[in-house]
Amino acid sequence: MRLLRVGAPGRETPALLDETGRLRDLRGVVDDLDAAFLAAGGLSRLAAVPVDELPVLDSAGLRVGPPLRPGKIVCIGLNYRDHAAETGLPLPVEPVVFLKAPDTVVGPDDAVLIPRGSTKTDWEVELAVVIGRPARYLATAEEALTCVAGYAVANDVSEREFQHERGGQWDKGKSCETFNPFGPWLVTADEIPDPQDLRLRLRVNGVTRQDGTTKNMVFPVAEIVRYLSWFMVLHPGDVINTGTPAGVAMGQPDPKPYLTAGDVVEVEIDGLGRQRQVVAQA
Incomplete structure (x- = not known):
């Protein structure tokens, strides 16, 4: 999976880049891509989600933020x-x-x-x-x-x-x-x-x-x-x-x-x- 966060600084939302290059909205699946997401087995949960059923995001003019809120x-x-x-x-x-x-x-x-x-x-x-x-x-x-x-x-x-x-x-x-x-x-x-x-x-x-x-x-x-x-x-x-x-x-x-x-x-x-x-x- 290729996971990313998009939107204005400090207000990014989680997304997934599918095999066709389209952005898929993950807001209905995870709160954010961060330590809590990883610690709770978020990657395994996402892997089980049918990508084709995720909403498509319009990526035109959309800022790409850091893909994760890191710890240290x-x-x-x-x-x-x-x-x-x-x-x-x-x-x-x-x-x-x-x-x-x-x-x-x-x-x-x-x-x-x-x-x-x-x-x-x-x-x-x-x-x-x-x-x-x-x-x-x-x-x-x-x-x-x-x-x-x-x-x-x-x-x-x-x-x-x-x-x-x-x-x-x-x-x-x-x-x-x-x-x-x-x-x-x-x-x-x-x-x-x-x-x-x-x-x-x-x-x-x-x-x-x-x-x-x-x-x-x-x-x-x-x-x-x-x-x-x-x-x-x-x-x-x-x-x-x-x-x-x-x-x-x-x-x-x-x-x-x-x-x-x-x-x-x-x-x-x-x-x-x-x-x-x-x-x-x-």
């Missing part, structure tokens, strides 16, 4: 071999973990705001993993994958000066408003048989900046979920941003092409949809 957002740094190389850092022995504020999440086509005082706002296409059942002290990778509800596209927007030059706390460069465009869809795990075989791409003003594959991850999705479950409880609705391939602005030769107002960022992952953001000044 856990991020993995330096998780692609080529990205670690472009930053000049060694491959991590264990996953590099940091948190990102949930209120950074915006829709896939909403504006990205450059923070006041920023000169180093950067992009990062990432595979987002959505947790569907509680994960604590998981023993195996196979067990970890049973806790995954689905996958989505994320742009882990980052301010590199705030991240690296303002006291060493990564969260400060990751949690500015609008810094996590998310969606367009939550694609259920059954539709993605191998999360380690997905191509990720990002363009800025039509120029391809990132073109990678999840095969290049240092720690695959299953290991990330298993590992994190030993340090925190992962709850339904939590999201994991799993790292980015090479091609970020920070890794480019000087002068580095950091984002400026008016830039257009396009992000996509095979099978998970596309994003498009126009950059603006906060």
